[in-house]
Amino acid sequence: MQHFSKENIDALARRYKNNLINSISGYKSANLIGTKNKAGNTNLAVFNSVVHLGSNPALLGFILRPTTVPRHSYQNMKETGVFTINHISKDQIEDAHHSSAKYAEDISEFDQTNLEAEYKANCLAPFVKGAPVQIACRYVNDYLIKENDTLLVVGAIEHLFVQEEMLLEDGYVQLDKGEVVTVNGIDGYALPQLLARFPYARPKE
Numbered sequence: 001m002q003h004f005s006k007e008n009i010d011a012l013a014r015r016y017k018n019n020l021i022n023s024i025s026g027y028k029s030a031n032l033i034g035t036k037n038k039a040g041n042t043n044l045a046v047f048n049s050v051v052h053l054g055s056n057p058a059l060l061g062f063i064l065r066p067t068t069v070p071r072h073s074y075q076n077m078k079e080t081g082v083f084t085i086n087h088i089s090k091d092q093i094e095d096a097h098h099s100s101a102k103y104a105e106d107i108s109e110f111d112q113t114n115l116e117a118e119y120k121a122n123c124l125a126p127f128v129k130g131a132p133v134q135i136a137c138r139y140v141n142d143y144l145i146k147e148n149d150t151l152l153v154v155g156a157i158e159h160l161f162v163q164e165e166m167l168l169e170d171g172y173v174q175l176d177k178g179e180v181v182t183v184n185g186i187d188g189y190a191l192p193q194l195l196a197r198f199p200y201a202r203p204k205e
């Protein structure tokens with residue numbers, strides 16, 4: 001096995017280190033966050049850090065890079081209080097990835113890609129049309145991670161839309177039925193397949 005000590009890692013070339021550390025934590029969620037500012041400009045950006053924070057209340061979180069440069073999604077959700085989280089399906093990966101390009105505030109990623117905005121459930125923020133899972137969230141709070149100046153942004157789930165064939169009888173959302181992708185690193189997209197589900201694990205007798 002190849003071994004990297006902290007000293008080796010610190011000394012790596014920037015691009016190599018970014019690839020290594022971005023991919024080492026494992027497969028990550030792949031989401032498009034949709035927002036709109038008060039002036040009516042829409043914004044869409046890909047995120048690979050959306051995590052489950054708790055079911056009751058239903059909370060999601062994501063990590064925002066340091067706000068040393070304008071972060072439009074974050075600005076908009078703070079301004080309006082709402083954002084959408086949309087899962088990315090296999091046929092959307094190229095456009096989803098392109099949404100990470102640094103466009104000016106008044107240029108919408110919806111106009112620069114084939115991704116289309118969809119409005120419903122009285123949500124001011126745009127959903128991504130055709131996304132297999134669409135979630136409307138209310139911005140709740142954010143917490144500074146002082147070690148690297150990132151923020152953990154907390155959102156409360158207000159509406160969920162799930163493609164019917166993905167939603168099982170017990171409430172489980174089977175993502176592979178909607179060809180929902182995952183992110184490997186910062187630029188690699190993969191299509192996982194469910195292998196098995198297991199009952200609640202208990203200690204052996």
Ligand SMILES: Cc1cc2nc3c(=O)[nH]c(=O)nc-3n(C[C@H](O)[C@H](O)[C@H](O)COP(=O)(O)O)c2cc1C
Pocket residue numbers: 043044045046047048049050062063064065070071072073074097099100101102103183185186187
């Ligand atoms: C695969 C992928 C995952 C990303 N995940 C995040 C993330 O979790 N947090 C973040 O702040 N930026 C992330 N980015 C970068 C944002 O997509 C990028 O900064 C984007 O321009 C932000 O748009 P905004 O300023 O319009 O909000 C990611 C980029 C890619 C390509």
